[in-house]
Amino acid sequence: DVKVTQSSRYLVKRTGEKVFLECVQDMDHENMFWYRQDPGLGLRLIYFSYDVKMKEKGDIPEGYSVSREKKERFSLILESASTNQTSMYLCASSRQEPYEQYFGPGTRLTVT
Amino acid sequence: AQSVSQHNHHVILSEAASLELGCNYSYGGTVNLFWYVQYPGQHLQLLLKYFSGDPLVKGIKGFEAEFIKSKFSFNLRKPSVQWSDTAEYFCAVISGGATNKLIFGTGTLLAVQP
Numbered sequence: 001d002v003k004v005t006q007s008s009r010y011l012v013k014r015t016g017e018k019v020f021l022e023c024v025q026d027m028d029h030e031n032m033f034w035y036r037q038d039p040g041l042g043l044r045l046i047y048f049s050y051d052v053k054m055k056e057k058g059d060i061p062e063g064y065s066v067s068r069e070k071k072e073r074f075s076l077i078l079e080s081a082s083t084n085q086t087s088m089y090l091c092a093s094s095r096q097e098p099y100e101q102y103f104g105p106g107t108r109l110t111v112t
Numbered sequence: 113a114q115s116v117s118q119h120n121h122h123v124i125l126s127e128a129a130s131l132e133l134g135c136n137y138s139y140g141g142t143v144n145l146f147w148y149v150q151y152p153g154q155h156l157q158l159l160l161k162y163f164s165g166d167p168l169v170k171g172i173k174g175f176e177a178e179f180i181k182s183k184f185s186f187n188l189r190k191p192s193v194q195w196s197d198t199a200e201y202f203c204a205v206i207s208g209g210a211t212n213k214l215i216f217g218t219g220t221l222l223a224v225q226p
Contacts, residue, residue: 042216043202099144104155106155
């Protein structure tokens with residue numbers, strides 16, 4: 001079974017802190033993704049990566065950056081956390097083809 | 113920009129009722145279509161997918177969906193729901209050449225009453 005793990009299930013941070021969310025997949029997938037999930041808005045793509053050290057902006061990249069130094073690991077960074085970044089963050093991975101994405105359990109981040 | 117619409121935001125059914133959740137997408141070319149489900153406290157997981165071939169696709173747990181190209185629709189159906197189907201359901205689409213970028217609908221919260 002594909003496994004996508006995320007470093008924390010719940011995280012509470014203060015406004016202005018730098019926040020790191022880690023994601024690891026164990027199936028040698030080329031593609032990795034970061035989404036945020038908010039009620040009534042569905043899932044929105046923040047960033048994705050199709051190879052080591054490669055990244056592309058998704059639909060809502062502002063306030064976020066990413067890092068992919070190894071194939072299995074994809075990090076999401078909030079440079080200076082703000083209250084409007086309180087959300088559920090989901091990581092996913094997939095092969096180049098087929099396109100099915102596998103999701104991690106999510107990190108619920110609260111910024112106070 | 114491509115978009116996915118799920119018109120039912122919140123659906124309440126009794127057990128054994130039939131289910132149909134609507135999904136419409138805006139892209140006119142080749143598409144790959146998905147339904148994902150998120151049970152309370154669990155990961156998002158794939159329910160079913162359509163890439164090509166038979167437009168009626170069957171997924172896990174008795175769910176099926178029909179791709180109707182002329183209507184840009186991919187509605188999810190189940191003839192008889194169970195309490196355990198209580199979950200949030202997301203329709204998603206990848207359009208041709210979009211390098212695996214999934215576009216998600218806003219989700220439908222289904223509550224099945226025993």
